Amino acid sequence: MxxxxxxxxxxxxxxxxxxxxxxxxxxxxxxxxxxxxxxxxxxxxxxxxxxxxxxxxxxxxxxxxxxxxxxxxMPNPDNIYYVDRSKFGSDTPAEVGAIIAFTQPDGTDLPGLIREVAGDSVTVDFNHPxxxxxxxxxxxxxxxxx
Structure with missing residues (x-):
């Protein structure tokens, strides 16, 4: 063979x-x-x-x-989103360095890395790590x- x-x-x-x-x-x-x-x-x-x-x-x-x-x-700036802090709860706190799965409209999950938390704005990076x-x-x- x-x-x-x-x-x-x-x-x-x-x-x-x-x-x-x-x-x-x-x-x-x-x-x-x-x-x-x-x-x-x-x-x-x-x-x-x-x-x-x-x-x-x-x-x-x-x-x-x-x-x-x-x-x-390469990282794409279009994959950086600013999310209102109110969208995060006690089960998914907005903490820098945390990776959180966000459910997309089609039902699939997309992992995002929290880069920054400033006031009511949370910066989430959806680029591949x-x-x-x-x-x-x-x-x-x-x-x-x-």
């Missing part, structure tokens, strides 16, 4: 770690030993992350450095299906 290489429509089961420039881990599937599963092109990873996986086979381990624009993008950061993407391919 030949080893299948990851192609445009492959289903891939893999472990990954995302590290910041200082070497600290931002995310890893190995923490709970629960590998990730994706179908290439399904939108769960950015096109640039997927390009890193193309051509790899089960058993391959690889590490890639990605610039912010190739990873989680890793936006603007160079990351190192380490993968260990466990299985490839075409």
């Amino acid at each position: 030949t080893d299948l290489k990851i192609g445009e429509n492959s289903e891939v089961i893999f472990h990954f770690s995302i590290k910041l420039e200082d070497g600290s881990a931002a995310d890893s599937t190995k923490v709970h030993n629960k590998p990730a599963k994706l179908v290439m092109g399904d939108g769960s990873l950015t096109a640039n992350f997927e390009k890193c996986l193309l051509g790899l086979c089960a058993g391959d381990e690889k590490s890639f450095k990605l610039a912010p624009e190739d990873a989680f993008g 890793l936006a603007g950061q160079q990351v190192e993407f380490e993968v260990e391919i466990l299985e490839v299906r075409n």
Whole structure:
């Protein structure tokens, strides 16, 4: 049996770690030993992350450095919102550094980071927490299906 290489429509089961420039881990599937599963092109990873996986086979381990624009993008000022403090309650207090899930009109939750609280105004940042950061993407391919 030949080893299948990851192609445009492959289903891939893999472990990954995302590290910041200082070497600290931002995310890893190995923490709970629960590998990730994706179908290439399904939108769960950015096109640039997927390009890193193309051509790899089960058993391959690889590490890639990605610039912010190739990873989680640059922070977008349009993703910063000012919310009235009265919208927060005792169960979700407006505290700097807190990450709160905000329900969108379609019913999905979007996490926002509270950046500032000034009087009745709360600044909420909906950019990805890793936006603007160079990351190192380490993968260990466990299985490839075409």
